Amino acid sequence: MKKHNFSAGPAILPQPVFEQAAEAVRDFNGMGLSLLEISHRSPQFTAVLDEAQVLVRDLLGLSDAYEVLFLQGGASSQFFMTAMNLLDEKGKGGYVDTGSWSAKAIKEAQAFGPVEVVASSKASNYNAIPKGYPIPDGLTYLHITTNNTIFGTQYKALPETATRLVADMSSDIFSKPVDTERFDLIYAGAQKNMGPAGVTLVIVRKDALGKVGRHIPTMLDYRTHIKKGSSFNTPPVFPIYVSMLTLRWVKANGGLKAMQARNEAKAKLMYEAIDSNPLFDGTVAAAEDRSVMNATFNLIEGREDLFAPFLELCEEAGCSGVKGHRSVGGFRASLYNAMDLESVQVLADVMHAFTEKYA
Amino acid sequence: MKKHNFSAGPAILPQPVFEQAAEAVRDFNGMGLSLLEISHRSPQFTAVLDEAQVLVRDLLGLSDAYEVLFLQGGASSQFFMTAMNLLDEKGKGGYVDTGSWSAKAIKEAQAFGPVEVVASSKASNYNAIPKGYPIPDGLTYLHITTNNTIFGTQYKALPETATRLVADMSSDIFSKPVDTERFDLIYAGAQKNMGPAGVTLVIVRKDALGKVGRHIPTMLDYRTHIKKGSSFNTPPVFPIYVSMLTLRWVKANGGLKAMQARNEAKAKLMYEAIDSNPLFDGTVAAAEDRSVMNATFNLIEGREDLFAPFLELCEEAGCSGVKGHRSVGGFRASLYNAMDLESVQVLADVMHAFTEKYA
Numbered sequence: 001m002k003k004h005n006f007s008a009g010p011a012i013l014p015q016p017v018f019e020q021a022a023e024a025v026r027d028f029n030g031m032g033l034s035l036l037e038i039s040h041r042s043p044q045f046t047a048v049l050d051e052a053q054v055l056v057r058d059l060l061g062l063s064d065a066y067e068v069l070f071l072q073g074g075a076s077s078q079f080f081m082t083a084m085n086l087l088d089e090k091g092k093g094g095y096v097d098t099g100s101w102s103a104k105a106i107k108e109a110q111a112f113g114p115v116e117v118v119a120s121s122k123a124s125n126y127n128a129i130p131k132g133y134p135i136p137d138g139l140t141y142l143h144i145t146t147n148n149t150i151f152g153t154q155y156k157a158l159p160e161t162a163t164r165l166v167a168d169m170s171s172d173i174f175s176k177p178v179d180t181e182r183f184d185l186i187y188a189g190a191q192k193n194m195g196p197a198g199v200t201l202v203i204v205r206k207d208a209l210g211k212v213g214r215h216i217p218t219m220l221d222y223r224t225h226i227k228k229g230s231s232f233n234t235p236p237v238f239p240i241y242v243s244m245l246t247l248r249w250v251k252a253n254g255g256l257k258a259m260q261a262r263n264e265a266k267a268k269l270m271y272e273a274i275d276s277n278p279l280f281d282g283t284v285a286a287a288e289d290r291s292v293m294n295a296t297f298n299l300i301e302g303r304e305d306l307f308a309p310f311l312e313l314c315e316e317a318g319c320s321g322v323k324g325h326r327s328v329g330g331f332r333a334s335l336y337n338a339m340d341l342e343s344v345q346v347l348a349d350v351m352h353a354f355t356e357k358y359a
Numbered sequence: 360m361k362k363h364n365f366s367a368g369p370a371i372l373p374q375p376v377f378e379q380a381a382e383a384v385r386d387f388n389g390m391g392l393s394l395l396e397i398s399h400r401s402p403q404f405t406a407v408l409d410e411a412q413v414l415v416r417d418l419l420g421l422s423d424a425y426e427v428l429f430l431q432g433g434a435s436s437q438f439f440m441t442a443m444n445l446l447d448e449k450g451k452g453g454y455v456d457t458g459s460w461s462a463k464a465i466k467e468a469q470a471f472g473p474v475e476v477v478a479s480s481k482a483s484n485y486n487a488i489p490k491g492y493p494i495p496d497g498l499t500y501l502h503i504t505t506n507n508t509i510f511g512t513q514y515k516a517l518p519e520t521a522t523r524l525v526a527d528m529s530s531d532i533f534s535k536p537v538d539t540e541r542f543d544l545i546y547a548g549a550q551k552n553m554g555p556a557g558v559t560l561v562i563v564r565k566d567a568l569g570k571v572g573r574h575i576p577t578m579l580d581y582r583t584h585i586k587k588g589s590s591f592n593t594p595p596v597f598p599i600y601v602s603m604l605t606l607r608w609v610k611a612n613g614g615l616k617a618m619q620a621r622n623e624a625k626a627k628l629m630y631e632a633i634d635s636n637p638l639f640d641g642t643v644a645a646a647e648d649r650s651v652m653n654a655t656f657n658l659i660e661g662r663e664d665l666f667a668p669f670l671e672l673c674e675e676a677g678c679s680g681v682k683g684h685r686s687v688g689g690f691r692a693s694l695y696n697a698m699d700l701e702s703v704q705v706l707a708d709v710m711h712a713f714t715e716k717y718a
Contacts, residue, residue, distance in 0.1 A: 003391040007398050010596060018393045022384040025377055032362040032677070034377045036555040036601065039366050039680065072431035072557070073578060076592035080576035104577075111574045191593055196395040198431070198557045198595030215470045217439035218463075219432060233435035234550055236557030237369060238597055242395065318391070321398065 004343035006333045007321030008149050008294060009171065010191040013242070014249040014338045021242045035241055040234050048241050049230060055247035059256055060180050062203065069202040069222065070230045070240050075101065075170045078187040078200065082143070082166050083109035085222050086184065088212040091140035094118045094163065099126045099148035100327060101168055109143070112214075118142070125328070126151040127285040135161045141184050141208075147172035149192070150325045152282075152296030152332065153289045158182055164208070172293050173201065174250055175337055176260035184208040192293070193250075193337045195243030198236045250337060259337050266335045266344045267292040273348035277355040279303055283328055298330030303358075310354055317350045319343075363702035365692045366680030367508050367653060368530065369550040373697045376604045383600060394600055399593050407600050408589060414606035418615055419539050421562065428561040428581065429589045429599050434460065434529045437546040437559065441502070441525050442468035444581050445543065447571040450499035453477045453522065458485045458507035459686060460527055468502070471573075477501070484687070485510040486644045494520045500543050500567075506531035508551075509684045511641075511655030511691065512648045517541055523567070531652050532560065533609055534696055535619035543567040551652070552609075552696045554602030557595045609696060618696050625694045625703045626651040632707035636714040638662055642687055657689030662717075669713055676709045678702075 005012040028035040029044060038045055053068045062068065071077075082105075087093045091113055095106045097120035109115050116139070119130035126148060135142060142163045147154040149171040158165065164184040173188040180186070185204045191197040204222050218224050224232050250259060271290060274280050274297045283296040299306050310331070314322045324330040333347055364371040387394040388403060397404055412427045421427070430436075441464075446452045450472055454465045456479035468474050475498070478489035485507060494501060501522045506513040508530040517524065523543040532547040539545070544563045550556040563581050577583050583591050609618060630649060633641050633656045642655040658665050669690070673681045683689040692706055 001391050005392055005396050007396065010396055010399060010593065012396050013393070018384055018395065021395070022381040025381040025384060032360050033364055033679065034372070036377065036380070037364050037366065037369055037371050040369060040556060072433070072436075072595075074431070074592045077431075077578045080578065084576075108576055108578075111576065189593060196597055197399060197593045198598055217443075217467055217470065219436045219439065219467075233433045234369065234548060234556045236431075236595065236598065238555055239557055239595065320392065 001318060003318050003320045004346050005320055005339070006335075006347065008325070008332055008334045009189075010197050011334055011336050012338045013195065013246055017242060017245045017249055020245050021238075024241060025238075036238060038237075040231060040237055045237060046231075048244050049235065052240055052244035052247060055244065055251060056201065056203070059174060059247060059250060060178060060203070062180055065205050065207065066180065066203050067206055067222075067226045069204065069225045070235055070243075071200045071202055071225060072198070072236055074200055075168050075187055075189040076104065078168065078202065079105040079108035080111070081220055081222070082185055082187065083112040084214070084216060084220060085212065086166070086208060087113035087140055088214065089113055092116055092138065094135065094139040094142040096120070096130060096142070096144050096159065097122055098129055098145050098153060099151045101148070101150075101170070102143075102145045105143055105145070105168060113140075124285065126153065127283060129153050129155055129289045135159060135163065139163045141166045143167070147291055147293050149294050149334075150327055152284050152291045152294045152328070154291035154293065156288055164205070172291075174247070174256060174259065175263050175293060177256045190239060190243050192334075193246075195246050196239050198239035199243055246338075262341075263292045263335060263337065266339060266341055267295065269341065269344050269348055270295045270333055270335060273351045277351050277359075279306065279355050279359050280351065283330060293335060295333045295335065296324060296328055296330065297332075298324070306358055309358070313350050313354050314347065317346055319347050319350060322347070360677060362677050362679045363705050364679055364698070365694075365706065367684070367691055367693045368548075369556045370693055370695050371697045372554065372601070372605055373608045376601060376608055379604050380597075380601045384597075395597060397596075399590060399596055404596060405590075407603050408594070411599055411603035411606060414603065414610060415560065415562070418533060418606060418609060419537060419562070421539055424564050424566065425539065426563050426565055426581075426585045428563065428584045429594055429602075430559045430561055430584060431557070431595055433559055434527050434546055434548040435463065437527065437561065438464040438467035439470070440579055440581070441544055441546065442471040443573070443575060443579060444571065445525070445567060446472035446499055447573060448472055451475055451497065453494065453498040453501040455479070455489060455501070455503050455518065456481055457488055457504050457512060458510045460507070460509075460529070461502075461504045464502055464504070464527060472499075483644065485512065486642060488512050488514055488648045494518060494522065498522045500525045502526070506650055506652050508653050508693075509686050511643050511650045511653045511687070513650035513652065515647055523564070531650075533606070533615060533618065534622050534652060536615045549598060549602050551693075552605075554605050555598050557598035558602055605697075621700070622651045622694060622696065625698060625700055626654065628700065628703050628707055629654045629692055629694060632710045636710050638665065638714050638718055639710065642689060652694055654692045654694065655683060655687055655689065657683070665717055668717070672709050672713050673706065676705055678706050678709060681706070
């Protein structure tokens with residue numbers, strides 16, 4: 001029986017994508033070869049890479065000012081690569097600290113130039129997106145984490161500033177339209193809305209590059225990968241292929257506006273289940289900061305003894321990946337693009353049944 | 360019809376591995392979930408990672424002095440990461456230049472400390488492995504590329520030196536036993552004998568680390584990945600799984616001694632076909648340097664007009680990936696572990712038939 005997969009990442013992808021990807025591992029496009037054994041410079045794979053790039057451009061409405069790269073090393077590598085390529089002693093990187101990933105980005109950037117944390121919600125264990133803080137002039141960029149997978153918060157509007165943004169969009173890219181012209185750089189580990197683990201999307205504005213004087217190893221210089229169309233060395237063929245299939249699915253299902261409507265409907269159902277059941281509490285302070293992608297919730301104070309029984313009920317109903325991250329505790333239901341409203345209804349029903357039994 | 364895949368990389372893997380990998384993309388171990396959508400911290404995937412590590416240790420006979428890491432970024436990232444982690448201004452990295460990949464390793468290392476190229480076969484377009492050169496004392500390490508995929512040469516014996524070696528073994532790791540105690544570090548892109556593109560194996564001697572003073576970004580410091588068992592961030596789940604399956608196959612088929620016997624039999628057949636057919640010449644100067652993994656050959660002078668007809672005949676016989684690299688021209692038959700002797704016989708038969716027709 002296929003599970004309802006609420007995992008935070010690696011995460012659910014569309015079922016037809018799994019079917020097509022499995023077939024490609026057996027035999028790719030009738031070539032008599034597995035996708036895993038063909039050259040990354042074969043016309044069959046370069047067509048995949050090209051289509052993936054065009055789909056990213058098309059879905060996000062990117063102008064020609066931007067390049068699209070498929071790299072390796074995860075968002076964790078982008079924490080230092082962004083600063084290594086964009087920041088030096090003459091500039092200053094602004095950062096908004098909204099969770100564990102923001103904090104890691106700040107730490108890695110500090111080795112490459114001055115860093116100013118312009119706002120942070122750390123004191124409240126990141127249960128909100130900071131708002132109304134002053135943003136100093138003269139920043140090289142302002143770095144944000146648009147969705148905080150662990151803490152269940154999400155920017156619903158971009159910070160108001162003339163400074164270009166750099167953003168970690170790992171967990172909400174392709175979940176809704178974005179005003180990409182506001183950004184110098186967007187990066188995202190694939191393993192939420194885009195594909196399986198093993199490929200990292202980087203979207204970079206060409207005119208932001210080439211401004212720092214330091215030595216950058218060839219593989220860490222975005223210009224290397226721009227020049228070679230993400231094939232300076234062997235790219236992660238299979239993760240890119242599965243990402244391409246997933247983006248095709250997003251497009252065929254109406255693109256980012258349709259994803260947004262779909263995701264908001266699921267989030268509404270999920271948060272209603274949290275709010276209407278007296279045994280549960282959402283962990284995010286303000287409703288407007290609640291993530292559409294990751295709904296975090298907990299048992300009310302004094303009923304923490306029900307942790308295991310609730311997870312057991314989830315398992316019985318075929319809902320997997322509901323356990324929360326250790327930094328927050330409790331539960332987390334991730335509602336990425338590929339998840340159906342029907343699956344969220346199953347979890348909501350479990351919550352109602354649970355409340356009836358234990359409240 | 361399944362092709363005979365002579366591609367240099369990404370390359371042939373065992374057919375049962377493709378079958379199992381395809382099934383895991385549909386449903387992993389009966390979990391009701393695809394391997395692509397499960398958490399990298401789930402017990403099901405950590406078991407994969409553990410088994411992959413144990414298989415590497417077991418097959419190569421690694422002592423406890425070594426750590427086994429599964430990273431991203433390919434051997435191209437290791438060109439700079441090795442030097443960044445091991446070399447500084449107080450030391451000196453020795454390099455043997457045996458081809459394009461060695462040359463790239465030399466270029467990337469130079470940013471991190473003094474580099475001495477102790478021998479090179481560049482003047483002869485890398486058609487041999489240098490021998491009999493003096494190796495200076497006091498090197499921090501001596502870097503070699505054990506098999507040169509492009510030029511079809513391979514070390515049959517390691518350089519005689521008390522200095523520890525650092526080696527790019529991308530294209531011959533797991534093809535034969537290796538005296539691993541001679542090395543401080545071994546790295547290999549997976550996409551030849553180990554698995555699909557998207558994961559890089561690093562084997563590092565613990566006591567070689569921590570000796571350089573520079574700042575190393577967290578993701579580029581081998582110690583990060585040692586400490587976190589290759590799961591500091593999300594590892595490339597699918598490429599690691601397929602690598603584990605491939606290493607299981609290597610073990611089930613007798614381990615590295617059996618692979619060596621199997622590979623040498625294929626190479627013997629292949630080089631006999633090259634040497635016995637008057638239309639073809641091997642491109643490597645000395646027979647003892649000929650690679651067991653990649654047999655490079657060309658049409659004799661004056662018969663270059665037969666290039667397309669030969670490739671056509673190969674295609675008709677179901678032999679793919681036989682076209683040589685542009686740096687050498689001609690043809691290349693890669694004979695990695697997973698290739699059967701029967702497939703090599705098919706190509707040898709094509710060569711004989713071709714000679715009969717055109718000689």
